[in-house]
Amino acid sequence: MDAREAVLRAVGPPSGGTAPPSWGSEQRGGIAEFEANFRLSGGEIVGAEDLARLPGRAWSRDRDVGTLPDEWGEYTDASPWDADLGITGCDALVPETGSIVVSSAPGRGRLTSLAVPTHLVWADRGLVVASLEEALGVLGPRSAVIVTGPSRSADIEGVMIRGVHGPRRLLLVWR
Amino acid sequence: MPLTPPFEEFRRSAGEGLTQKIRLASSTKVSQRKTALSSAFGDPDSARIHAAAIKDFVLSNLGTMLEAFEAAAVRRGIEVVWARDAQEANEAIEDVCREARPKGARVVKGKSMATEEIGLNHHLEQAGHHVVETDLGEFVVQLDGDHPSHIVTPIIHKDRHDSAAAFRKAGIVLASDEPEAIAEGARAHLRSEFVAADVGISGANFGIAETGRIVVVENEGNNRLSTTAPHTHIALMGIEKLLPRERDLALFLPLLAGSATGQPLTVYTHIIGGPREAAEQDGPRRVVLVLLDNGRSRVLHSPERVILRCLRCGACLNVCPVYREVSGHAYRHVYPGPLGAVLAPSLEGVEDYGDLARASTLCGACQEACPVNIPIPDLLLGLRRQATRQGSWTLWRRLAENDRAWRAALRLVPLAQTLAPGWRESHARLDNHSTAAQGEPHGRP
Amino acid sequence: MLERIGVFSTCLADALWKDALAATYRILAHVGFEAVPVSGQTCCGQPAMNNGDFASARAVLDRSRAQCAGQADVVVPSTSCAAMLRHGASLLSVEGGSTQWWELGEFLWKKCRVRSWPALPTPLRVVFHPACHRRMLESDDCHTPLLALVEGLELVKIADEEQCCGFGGSFCATHPTISSGIAQAKLGAIREAGAENVVSTDVGCLAHLEGVDRAGGGGLRFQHFAEVLAACL
Numbered sequence: 001m002d003a004r005e006a007v008l009r010a011v012g013p014p015s016g017g018t019a020p021p022s023w024g025s026e027q028r029g030g031i032a033e034f035e036a037n038f039r040l041s042g043g044e045i046v047g048a049e050d051l052a053r054l055p056g057r058a059w060s061r062d063r064d065v066g067t068l069p070d071e072w073g074e075y076t077d078a079s080p081w082d083a084d085l086g087i088t089g090c091d092a093l094v095p096e097t098g099s100i101v102v103s104s105a106p107g108r109g110r111l112t113s114l115a116v117p118t119h120l121v122w123a124d125r126g127l128v129v130a131s132l133e134e135a136l137g138v139l140g141p142r143s144a145v146i147v148t149g150p151s152r153s154a155d156i157e158g159v160m161i162r163g164v165h166g167p168r169r170l171l172l173v174w175r
Numbered sequence: 176m177p178l179t180p181p182f183e184e185f186r187r188s189a190g191e192g193l194t195q196k197i198r199l200a201s202s203t204k205v206s207q208r209k210t211a212l213s214s215a216f217g218d219p220d221s222a223r224i225h226a227a228a229i230k231d232f233v234l235s236n237l238g239t240m241l242e243a244f245e246a247a248a249v250r251r252g253i254e255v256v257w258a259r260d261a262q263e264a265n266e267a268i269e270d271v272c273r274e275a276r277p278k279g280a281r282v283v284k285g286k287s288m289a290t291e292e293i294g295l296n297h298h299l300e301q302a303g304h305h306v307v308e309t310d311l312g313e314f315v316v317q318l319d320g321d322h323p324s325h326i327v328t329p330i331i332h333k334d335r336h337d338s339a340a341a342f343r344k345a346g347i348v349l350a351s352d353e354p355e356a357i358a359e360g361a362r363a364h365l366r367s368e369f370v371a372a373d374v375g376i377s378g379a380n381f382g383i384a385e386t387g388r389i390v391v392v393e394n395e396g397n398n399r400l401s402t403t404a405p406h407t408h409i410a411l412m413g414i415e416k417l418l419p420r421e422r423d424l425a426l427f428l429p430l431l432a433g434s435a436t437g438q439p440l441t442v443y444t445h446i447i448g449g450p451r452e453a454a455e456q457d458g459p460r461r462v463v464l465v466l467l468d469n470g471r472s473r474v475l476h477s478p479e480r481v482i483l484r485c486l487r488c489g490a491c492l493n494v495c496p497v498y499r500e501v502s503g504h505a506y507r508h509v510y511p512g513p514l515g516a517v518l519a520p521s522l523e524g525v526e527d528y529g530d531l532a533r534a535s536t537l538c539g540a541c542q543e544a545c546p547v548n549i550p551i552p553d554l555l556l557g558l559r560r561q562a563t564r565q566g567s568w569t570l571w572r573r574l575a576e577n578d579r580a581w582r583a584a585l586r587l588v589p590l591a592q593t594l595a596p597g598w599r600e601s602h603a604r605l606d607n608h609s610t611a612a613q614g615e616p617h618g619r620p
Numbered sequence: 621m622l623e624r625i626g627v628f629s630t631c632l633a634d635a636l637w638k639d640a641l642a643a644t645y646r647i648l649a650h651v652g653f654e655a656v657p658v659s660g661q662t663c664c665g666q667p668a669m670n671n672g673d674f675a676s677a678r679a680v681l682d683r684s685r686a687q688c689a690g691q692a693d694v695v696v697p698s699t700s701c702a703a704m705l706r707h708g709a710s711l712l713s714v715e716g717g718s719t720q721w722w723e724l725g726e727f728l729w730k731k732c733r734v735r736s737w738p739a740l741p742t743p744l745r746v747v748f749h750p751a752c753h754r755r756m757l758e759s760d761d762c763h764t765p766l767l768a769l770v771e772g773l774e775l776v777k778i779a780d781e782e783q784c785c786g787f788g789g790s791f792c793a794t795h796p797t798i799s800s801g802i803a804q805a806k807l808g809a810i811r812e813a814g815a816e817n818v819v820s821t822d823v824g825c826l827a828h829l830e831g832v833d834r835a836g837g838g839g840l841r842f843q844h845f846a847e848v849l850a851a852c853l
């Protein structure tokens with residue numbers, strides 16, 4: 001008997017029934033709530049006036065963010081491992097948690113939001129959804145990440161540290 | 176049972192310092208949990224009861240759920256391997272590592288209790304692979320040759336200087352002993368490991384039966400780097416970790432994050448849908464999921480069945496008065512605290528771990544904190560029963576069946592208490608109240 | 621004629637804290653009942669149950685429940701014994717009988733709907749320690765609302781107020797260092813809050829905390845919940 005068969009046999013037959021309904025959150029947020037919770041999670045919302053002060057000039061960006069506006073200044077394309085800044089789009093913004101949903105896809109790298117010291121999300125206000133449940137419905141078909149604030153750890157004496165392995169800063173600029 | 180139970184022994188030798196540290200950290204975590212859950216859910220209690228019902232449905236239909244999950248995962252290009260026990264899981268993982276680099280793979284690991292459970296690191300190192308823990312706490316544990324003492328915050332028993340010493344012993348330079356500097360040291364050191372790794376290994380917090388995706392939550396980003404950068408990603412998941420639908424995550428993610436660390440969600444929730452597509456620029460080329468039984472199917476048919484609802488959030492450890500006194504190592508098992516006091520004897524037998532079930536005041540704080548409402552005190556009682564000869568209290572029973580004899584015996588209680596050695600140490604004098612209303616039975620005036 | 625009601629005394633109160641029983645009878649008389657001890661009562665069965673001998677526990681619990689047969693309501697001045705008579709019975713699959721077992725505070729707040737209480741003769745600052753087995757009663761907090769009715773009584777909040785006292789029945793004998801360590805954490809929080817009086821619903825908790833407090837030379841005063849309410853009468 002192979003392992004699969006053995007485990008399934010040991011688990012035994014199903015008892016049937018229907019699954020309890022999903023939780024159905026009643027959260028109904030909007031842009032203002034998203035912005036507040038995004039900041040609470042440690043994210044920073046930056047405006048046009050801050051763009052000239054973006055860290056470094058070696059940038060890694062997802063192809064699907066398109067051409068960056070001129071006022072963002074000059075930059076050079078870099079691999080996510082070497083970049084000062086990673087720029088991505090996103091699929092949804094979750095008001096109740098201040099989270100950003102980034103699905104992977106051709107043209108959408110996974111390391112661009114991860115291996116860089118600063119992650120900048122270039123987002124459309126129209127992507128703010130009503131709830132986490134709704135955001136889960138717009139995940140891409142492959143992999144995705146829900147990002148809630150910059151990388152952190154409290155492993156040492158419970159002291160909060162930013163940027164342990166992932167980005168130390170999480171920025172958002174509205175399109 | 177030995178005269179001094181192992182727990183008692185541990186507490187006596189560990190001393191006040193450790194206890195103070197754990198008490199303080201636990202107390203902070205408890206208040207953070209409460210705040211997070213009450214802001215995430217209008218009624219956190221009904222959320223956890225609903226979550227328990229969903230997990231119970233999964234457990235009652237585990238076979239069909241596993242088959243559905245497997246089929247959906249395979250359609251996504253995820254290779255699914257089944258493992259009856261730790262050895263099969265270790266071998267399956269080692270096989271994949273060997274395929275990635277026959278002469279010894281470079282392996283980066285995200286935090287995973289399941290890999291601790293099967294002793295994976297030891298197995299891979301024996302087979303010639305180079306394994307690095309990349310979670311900050313787990314990295315310190317690995318450098319120190321120690322064991323995690325908490326399932327969420329593995330080095331709760333160490334302070335900054337202990338951690339810094341572990342780095343220095345391993346030749347890693349730190350600017351100072353400050354937590355920031357330690358994290359910076361780890362980041363710099365582990366960067367090159369991520370870039371060079373052939374294989375990344377993670378656990379899994381959830382598997383979605385409907386879509387075949389795997390969900391991993393974390394705060395540091397090391398887990399995501401481990402599952403993204405290397406050519407091959409291997410995930411080890413207990414068979415009980417399934418959820419029916421992706422939208423169930425809307426309940427389980429905030430419940431888990433809130434219960435574990437008091438966050439609305441963890442910083443990263445990875446929803447892993449398989450290897451990269453041809454047109455994608457990064458992500459693993461191979462994803463292997465190992466489904467681990469290792470006693471779980473036996474627990475499923477035991478009285479402790481509902482412990483399989485567990486999300487490994489650690490909330491029961493943080494509220495537990497006994498855990499706060501002794502911390503995780505006293506439990507002698509990878510799963511400490513109230514969760515471990517049930518799971519360890521249930522998986523390994525009451526002969527070896529029955530004393531864990533006795534090291535509890537049965538206060539019930541664990542069940543109250545548990546995001547899936549596991550009745551841990553009831554399960555502990557059941558385990559005590561399994562480890563006890565029924566009828567061993569017959570003398571007591573006879574006494575309690577005769578009210579005259581009983582009343583006579585009760586008069587001796589204060590005396591017995593002052594004479595019992597354990598009591599004498601901690602209970603100086605208990606007889607003052609018993610003199611107050613003597614005479615009438617049951618103190619009726 | 622006054623309505624009769626049974627009182628299940630509980631072993632620890634009987635052996636160690638008879639004042640709590642006397643107070644219980646006075647309180648029940650005040651709210652209009654003729655309280656009588658359940659005749660022939662002994663123990664609820666907890667010691668054997670907690671030590672894993674379910675068979676012996678069941679026999680004793682069964683007997684105690686049978687002693688109450690015919691009584692609609694029985695009051696128990698101990699949270700853990702009330703929990704044993706209710707939740708413990710369901711764990712042991714002990715069924716039958718129509719008696720309702722009430723923890724004292726529950727009975728006053730829920731059944732008698734007590735919403736006012738006489739004042740204390742002298743003001744008192746107290747820490748209320750909620751007995752852990754309240755969780756097995758699956759009932760809302762009835763005690764702090766009752767204590768809040770008492771003029772002259774100031775409830776003092778302490779850190780980690782929901783934490784156990786460390787008693788745990790025979791746990792405190794098998795694991796004395798851990799048990800008293802837990803109690804010390806509780807006593808520390810009480811002292812930090814600047815309170816001198818500790819009130820709880822279970823003699824187990826009270827006796828344990830008092831014992832550890834005395835061993836450390838502390839001077840806190842411990843009272844059963846019933847004693848505080850009775851002091852107003």
Ligand code: SF4
Pocket residue numbers: 434484485486487488489490491492513514541544545546547548549
């Ligand atoms: S038993 Fe409950 S509280 Fe404890 S770790 Fe598991 S899910 Fe969390």
